[in-house]
Every structure is written in C-alpha cells, then in structure tokens.
Amino acid sequence: MASNIENQAGTFVSALEFFKGIAADDLLAFIGAARVQTYKKGEQMLRQGDAADRFFVIMSGWVKLSRHTDAGDEAVMALFTRGDIFAEAAVFSGSVYSYTAEAAEEAKIIEIPAALLESRARQNPDILRRIMVSMSREIRNQQMDKEHIALQTSAQRAGCLLLRLSAAMLGTGGTFTFPYDKALAAAQLGMKPETFSRALAQLKEAEVTCKGTEVRIESFCALSKFCCKNCTAEGECRGARLRATQEMAVATQPAFSAPMGKAATA
Numbered sequence: 001m002a003s004n005i006e007n008q009a010g011t012f013v014s015a016l017e018f019f020k021g022i023a024a025d026d027l028l029a030f031i032g033a034a035r036v037q038t039y040k041k042g043e044q045m046l047r048q049g050d051a052a053d054r055f056f057v058i059m060s061g062w063v064k065l066s067r068h069t070d071a072g073d074e075a076v077m078a079l080f081t082r083g084d085i086f087a088e089a090a091v092f093s094g095s096v097y098s099y100t101a102e103a104a105e106e107a108k109i110i111e112i113p114a115a116l117l118e119s120r121a122r123q124n125p126d127i128l129r130r131i132m133v134s135m136s137r138e139i140r141n142q143q144m145d146k147e148h149i150a151l152q153t154s155a156q157r158a159g160c161l162l163l164r165l166s167a168a169m170l171g172t173g174g175t176f177t178f179p180y181d182k183a184l185a186a187a188q189l190g191m192k193p194e195t196f197s198r199a200l201a202q203l204k205e206a207e208v209t210c211k212g213t214e215v216r217i218e219s220f221c222a223l224s225k226f227c228c229k230n231c232t233a234e235g236e237c238r239g240a241r242l243r244a245t246q247e248m249a250v251a252t253q254p255a256f257s258a259p260m261g262k263a264a265t266a
Contacts, residue, residue: 009036009110012059012202018085018130026120026127035108039103044220045111048100052090054111058082062180065099076143076187079180081103089135091117104180107183144233149190151230157189159227162215173220178213206244 006077010031013019017026039045045056048067056063058080065086066075077099080086090097091114121127148157166176178185186196200210206226207218217223 009034009059013057014016016057016083016085020132022126023124026124029120030112032139034112037109037111039101039107039109041105044100044102046087046097046101048097050097050242052087052095052097053114055088055091055117056086056101058084058158059108059110061214062104063107064102064104064184066102067099076184079188085134088117088131090119104184147232150245152227154191154195154199156227157200158196159203159206159208160231161185161189162217163223163227166217167237173218174217175214175216178215
C-alpha cells in the first residue's frame with residue numbers, strides 16, 4: 001500500500017507542466033517509481049561527474065546547482081525551488097551530471113530513475129518533446145542571465161531577482177523574507193556579497209527597502225520600471241508581464257486634445 005507521502009508526491013507530480021496531460025500509463029509508471037527524499041541544508045543529492053541515474057522534482061525547499069574548477073572554486077549555475085525539475089536532460093543522454101546539486105535550504109525531493117525516463121521517451125515521442133521543451137527553457141534562462149550581465153546594472157539585476165522571488169505574491173506590493181542566504185544570491189548573480197548589498201541599497205529609488213532578511217517592495221510596478229528596461233523576457237516573469245501591461249497602457253492612452261474653440265496651453 002502506498003504511503004501518504006507517496007500519494008502526495010503522485011498528486012504533486014501530476015499537476016506539474018512537464019507531466020500534465022501525459023499518457024496515463026506513463027504517468028503511473030513515473031509515480032510508481034518515484035521516491036521522496038529529504039535533504040538537510042548543505043547536503044548533496046548528486047555530485048559533478050556522477051553517473052546520471054536519476055532526475056529530480058522539488059516538492060519544497062531550494063536546491064543549488066554549482067560547478068567546481070580544478071582550483072576548487074565554485075560557480076553557482078542555478079537555484080531551483082518548488083515545482084522545478086532538473087537533471088532530466090542529463091539522464092536522457094546517458095551521460096554524467098555536469099554539476100553538483102545541494103540543498104540551499106532543507107528540501108524535499110522526488111527522485112525518478114533515469115532508465116524509466118529514457119525507456120518511456122523512446123516509446124512515446126510526446127515525452128521526448130517535453131524533454132526538448134525543458135531543455136530549450138533552460139537554454140533560454142542561460143541566455144537571459146548573460147543578457148542581464150551585459151546590459152543591466154548590479155542594482156537592476158538585484159531588482160530582477162527580487163521580482164522573481166516575489167512572483168507568487170498578490171497585490172501591488174508586499175513584504176517577504178529572503179528564502180536563502182544573501183551570499184548565495186550574490187553568487188547566483190555573479191557578484192561579491194558586498195556588491196550585492198550595495199545593489200540592494202540602491203533599490204531605494206525603486207521603492208524597495210531591505211532590513212536583514214526582510215524585503216519590502218512598495219510597488220511591483222515601480223520596481224519593474226527600474227530593472228526591466230533592457231530585458232527581452234516576454235511573459236516569463238513578473239517583471240516582463242508588468243512591463244507589457246505598462247506599455248499597453250501607454251499605447252492605448254488617448255492623446256490630449258483641447259476642447260473646440262479653446263487653445264491648448266502648455
């Protein structure tokens with residue numbers, strides 16, 4: 001008999017975009033083979049160079065993907081959270097993991113065998129298509145990161161991160177607690193911790209205040225105006241959606257015209 005946690009994992013997985021609408025027998029196979037693991041902060045679930053024998057779905061928490069140089073330096077490649085899937089491309093290619101995955105905060109992870117994903121993808125082109133879509137999205141994210149480094153100031157990049165972290169919040173603004181170490185956020189953006197702190201302080205002009213781990217955004221619109229000017233994202237984040245709404249409002253605003261018989265004044 002399936003445990004309660006396994007039932008929860010099955011319900012969770014079936015609602016994700018990657019699995020939604022998939023053939024019933026494929027979905028049941030993935031759910032039946034899934035195992036739920038809990039990792040404490042700092043605990044690794046895979047290491048760079050390990051054989052790619054599983055792919056991962058995050059039920060809760062945060063996961064850091066990083067690479068290490070021969071000199072022992074660490075480069076943060078990405079941070080994933082609830083609902084994100086990673087390592088699916090590596091397991092399908094039958095290669096090794098090109099990064100290390102570590103819990104940035106305590107994380108509950110669903111792990112599914114690589115062999116199952118590969119065999120089902122070979123039998124069902126729809127699964128292969130889903131893998132390709134996931135890979136394309138990851139490539140796009142990497143391109144956006146490079147674009148931000150090239151075109152945005154450190155303050156704009158920090159603001160972009162805050163918009164992403166607050167994406168699930170409702171209303172015109174709000175307060176949230178930073179979900180992981182700020183030093184890790186700095187590494188994620190390719191900054192030194194002191195540079196990231198200065199960048200956060202510069203967001204005051206965008207109506208953002210940071211005290212310790214607490215972040216207060218008075219207006220999501222004001223922040224998006226500040227940090228999304230040079231970004232080409234389209235509907236992929238809160239900032240892009242707000243920017244599109246603002247541009248639409250300007251485009252549809254009627255031009256001022258003076259009443260008949262009266263001259264317009266400057």
